[in-house]
Amino acid sequence: MIKILIVEDESVVAWDIQETLEQLGYKVVANVTSGAEAIQIPTAIKPDLVLMDIQLEDEMDGITAAGKIRDRFDIPIIYLTAHADEYTWQRAISTNPYGYLVKPFQERELQTTIEIALRRHQLEKRSQEVKEQMISSLISIGEATIVTDHQGRILSMNQAAESLTGWSLPEVLGLDAQQILTFIQAQTHTQIKNPLMQSLHKGIQIQLSSNYLLKTKNGKEIPINSTATPIKSNHGEVIGSMLVFQDISEQQPAQKIQQQSQQQEKLVATFSQSLRQPLKLEEILNMTVTQVRQLLENDQVVIYRFSADGSGSVVAESVASDLLCLLGWEGRDPWIADPNYLSQYQQGQIRVIEDTYKADLKQGQLRFLEFFSIRSKVVVPLLTGKHLWGLLICHHCSVPRQWSQWQIESLKQLANQIGAAIDKAELVQQLDQANQQLQYLASMDSLTQLANRSWFENYLDWEWQRLAQEKSPLAVIVADIDFFQELNDTHDNQDRDNYLRQIASAIRQAVEQPTDLVARYSEQEFGVILPNTNTSGGVWIAQKMRGIVKRLKLTNFSSPMKRYITLSLGVASIVPTPESDSKILVDAANKALYKAQTEGGDRVVLEKFSKKLGTFLSNE
Structure with a gap:
């Protein structure tokens, strides 16, 4: 049951609101008359929402109390008022309220405002969780990764980074990255500016090739490839930086292997940066198929999205100019999404078919692949949480292909990033819809559906x-x-x-x-x-x-x-x-x-x- 705290110094109004809320099925945890009482209640019983009268008679008005409750407890606030001057209105807005009710108000208006506020708060919390999950996902990738705040102080370091640098996270947590990480130009053996700090100050991606060395805790100098990427808020403000780097001392001199590693690094870093931007779902999907096809150098990459009824369709595609397109293909037939593998896809398992003629495929599926000249494929599930949202499918045409382990691992890592980005984009879309509904309700008379x-x-x-x-x-x-x-x-x-x-x-x-x-x-x-x-x-x-x-x-x-x-x-x-x-x-x-x-x-x-x-x- 939703728990609500009422802060109203007019007792008749307060009890009338409480009676209405209880009739609507809400639980009123307390009914207080002062701001001082209001900020004490959540320490004992945390309500899900606070109805706050702006004008309170004691020294602390409703706006001040709301600000303290927001900062300490992250509880959504809905303001109640009969009137307010411009200065008071601006103060109220600054506390980021979740609603605003002008007394007297209708029962339906009260219930609608409460439900929208609770939904908005839920979506915002989920959006924050997604952001934290994305950072956690970045840290969990196989490459050595270090993340700093906007002042260059180290916030996180994964095990690969600890192993390469010789430092442990407890030793460096909160310290300036320049004190821990020393970068040297290999030819001149001179110290260069820390790429993390360059990324912070310039707001752009900074890359170091194999011509640079990293000095470890014990003084050893190891050759590295590294990329420092600024982490930006939804408003474009640089709030931190992330360094992804690799020890290349044991790498073979083969140019192809080195280029593949750099391409993988670049793609992961690009995705990491892009996911900090307020991208729409269509932009995420189109960017994915284009960059994955570029990374793998294959003929066709598509994204297949499942519908609620079990069918699905191809919603994004990057394909060679001489091949047939799959974009828009839809249906229940198992030619794209084999139903026999749905349970494996839901568990995050990747399916690799190096040669379609040697795979155990039904005749209908084989004819479909032959029609589109598909000879080899990799199918990667896209999960949003535990939900199977769709599939990322890479096709190689005309001839069989062996997919390397680093390619499969790259696709697995990118699928996690893409799933988080899709989840975030859909949450943002839901939040926008909720805000639009809130704005609409704020301008309408609930009884007549005319403007107020x-x-x-x-x-x-x-x-x-x-x-x-x-x-x-x-x-x-x-x-x-x-x-x-x-x-x-x-x-x-x-x-x-x-x-x-x-x-x-x-x-x-x-x-x-x-x-x-x-x-x-x-x-x-x-x-x-x-x-x-x-x-x-x-x-x-x-x-x-x-x-x-x-x-x-x-x-x-x-x-x-x-x-x-x-x-x-x-x-x-x-x-x-x-x-x-x-x-x-x-x-x-x-x-x-x-x-x-x-x-x-x-x-x-x-x-x-x-x-x-x-x-x-x-x-x-």
Whole structure:
């Protein structure tokens, strides 16, 4: 059960919120009135979420308390407030809240905001875990690897690096890498600048070839190949550096072996750097097939993605120009993803077929491979966690091929990197969708599904500035339900809400342009913004709204004059100017609305603007 802490100094409001939460199935672990109490609760009982009133009466306000809870306990915060000035709003934003509820709020709005906040927090935690897993994966690769922070202090060193340098991780943890690692130019035997520090300061990859030596703890100088790569945050900020290096003293002089090792190193380093970037899924897949084909020097590389129903399709491909393409191929047939090997793939096992004619393949599979001239293949599973997401498949065509051990190992290492990158990209996509949903809910009225007052005011200001530049008219309509208070007194909440939904839908039907905005302005008032609309156009739309609502024939026995629900509407239109304020247009429409109501309702009143007098004049 989700545990929630309520911090609210108005006891009636607090107990009302607690009762609502418990009805929704949440557990309220505490209901406190001060910031000081709030920051003590998580030390004993850690809640899953905190509902925090911004304005608290004691010395510590809600924003300060929220900041302390976030820093100490990493608990998502949703702010509660009736109002807030700009300074308070900016302070609240700086604490990275997970939601913002303006009192009073509906039960559905409260539940939706809580669920989105919890989901966002879950996704962010998972994204952080993926980042940590990727660093752990980099450290676990076979090559000697050292990772530093943004100041060049050593954070991690794998066993291969310990073996090569003679240093153990406990000895060097937190020390400056320049104190531990000395690099020497082989020909001149002069010390050079540490490549880790160069990578940090320049923000680029630094490579050292076989012309350089590394001085170990005991003074021995060993020839190495190394690559220092900056580690960057999602915002492009350099937050550390990673050094991958190899002892090449026992390598054979054969140029081919050396080039293959360098290509492997370059590819792994490139992937490591690329995975720090906010890449989209399509970019990750296309980059993978291109670089793997380049590394292995084979004819075709594809990525096959499984669907939920057990089928799948080829979603990325790099292929020689003289061969047939597989991109887009889909189906349930076992020609690409052999179902007999799914269990092995799910365990991370790689399948190698050096010669398709010597493999135990069914006739249908063999004909498929012959059609595409495939003679040899390596199939590498792509796992996201424990889920078999897809397959990385390397084809060699026309003739058989022997795949070397270093190629298989490289593919296995890269598959781990790719799986982590895919997982991260999909998590980021889910987080973006959750944020978009949160932004949408923040701008909408949950009952009528119209824009809320906040969005109405923001949109009005934006259109005011735009139309001031274009010197085009802007009209505003404010509509009120006649005798709504009497209706409210004589009907239950469900009937009243149904009426409001039907009236909102009717008003929305009357607008004609996609740029027109209909909003719920207050409990029974509706606001309409009509860009590029003059007075006659505004009156026309208002009369349409009045007529459509009247034709609904929603009974209103509480009205002393009307049998059915009717609207009073105030209209105002003006050509905005940069130096004027949009508030004058809303005030004019409200003034016209007031006159319509005092004259008995069920009518439209226009507040005309007099250029001569520089003010508005009412006119029915």
